[in-house]
Amino acid sequence: MDSFGLIAGAGRFPLIFAEEAKTQGIHLVVIALKDIASPDIEKIADRVHWISVGELQRLIDILKTESVKEVVMAGKIQKTLLYSGTIAFDARLKLLLSKIDNNNDDSILLALVNEIQSEGITVCESTKYVNKLLIQDGVLTSDELRETEWQDVYYGWNIAKQIAGLDIGQTVIVKDRAVLAVEAIEGTDEAISRGGALGKGGVVVAKVSKPNQDKRFDMPVIGMNTINVMLKAGAVTLVVDAGKTIFLDKENVINFARSKGVRIVAL
Numbered sequence: 001m002d003s004f005g006l007i008a009g010a011g012r013f014p015l016i017f018a019e020e021a022k023t024q025g026i027h028l029v030v031i032a033l034k035d036i037a038s039p040d041i042e043k044i045a046d047r048v049h050w051i052s053v054g055e056l057q058r059l060i061d062i063l064k065t066e067s068v069k070e071v072v073m074a075g076k077i078q079k080t081l082l083y084s085g086t087i088a089f090d091a092r093l094k095l096l097l098s099k100i101d102n103n104n105d106d107s108i109l110l111a112l113v114n115e116i117q118s119e120g121i122t123v124c125e126s127t128k129y130v131n132k133l134l135i136q137d138g139v140l141t142s143d144e145l146r147e148t149e150w151q152d153v154y155y156g157w158n159i160a161k162q163i164a165g166l167d168i169g170q171t172v173i174v175k176d177r178a179v180l181a182v183e184a185i186e187g188t189d190e191a192i193s194r195g196g197a198l199g200k201g202g203v204v205v206a207k208v209s210k211p212n213q214d215k216r217f218d219m220p221v222i223g224m225n226t227i228n229v230m231l232k233a234g235a236v237t238l239v240v241d242a243g244k245t246i247f248l249d250k251e252n253v254i255n256f257a258r259s260k261g262v263r264i265v266a267l
Helices: 013-023 039-043 056-065 079-083 091-099 105-117 147-165 188-199 224-233 250-259
Strands: 003-008 028-033 047-051 068-074 171-175 178-182 203-207 235-240 263-266
Touching (some): 013 028, 013 039, 028 056, 056 091, 068 105, 091 105, 188 203, 188 224, 188 235
Parallel strands (some): 028 047
C-alpha cells in the first residue's frame, strides 16, 4: 500500500496536518527532524523516522523504502542552522547547495523540492488535507480599527509584500507608518520582539505570503504562539494575507486575542 509522507519541522502545524490526514484515513509516514519536530508526532503517525536536518540522502531513501509517492513539508526549520556549525550535511545535500545561486529561502527550498521530485516523489502543497485552515478576509476579531490603525495596517502589509518579494522575510513591524523591524534570518518572533521594543508598544505586525508564493513550502502560519509573542512585544494588531495564511487553532486564538485587545485582520 502506498503511504503519504510528511516531513515535519517545528511547531504545531505538522501535528495538526497529521491529525487531519489520519481522520481522512491516510496511511501516514513521518520523517521528523531531530531536536526540531515535536515528539507528539509519534502519537499520531503510522510510522515515524527521526533524521537530522542534513541527511538528505537518508530522507529520500526512507520515502522510497516506505513506498511514499506524495509528501508534504510542514513546520518551521530555522535558517540560522545553516550558520550554526552544529549541522553535518551529507554529500548529497552539500552538492545540492553548491549548485544554487544564493542561499535565500526560496532557492534552498525549491532546490530541495526538485531533488525529491527527481526521485519520482511528488511534493504537494502544504495545505493538502487542511485547506480549511486558510484564513478568510476581514477583521477576524470583533473590534473595528480606527482610521489611523487602518493606515498602519495597509502600510505594513504593502511594505511586507515588497520585502517578501525580495525573499528577505515575510514580516515587518510598523508604527505610525514607519518601519521598525524587518524579518530576515532571525525569524518572525525575534523580529516582532525587536520591533515592539523599538516602538514601545502599540505596533502593528504584518505577516504575508510572497507575491508568487509556492504553496509547497514556506507558507505563512499564525497561531497562539504568534499572539503570545505579540503580547510580550506590546503589539496590538496583526495583519495577514487572506487565503494564503494558515491559521492554527483558529477559534481559541481569536477568542484569546479578543480578550487581550489584539486585533487580527486578513486582507
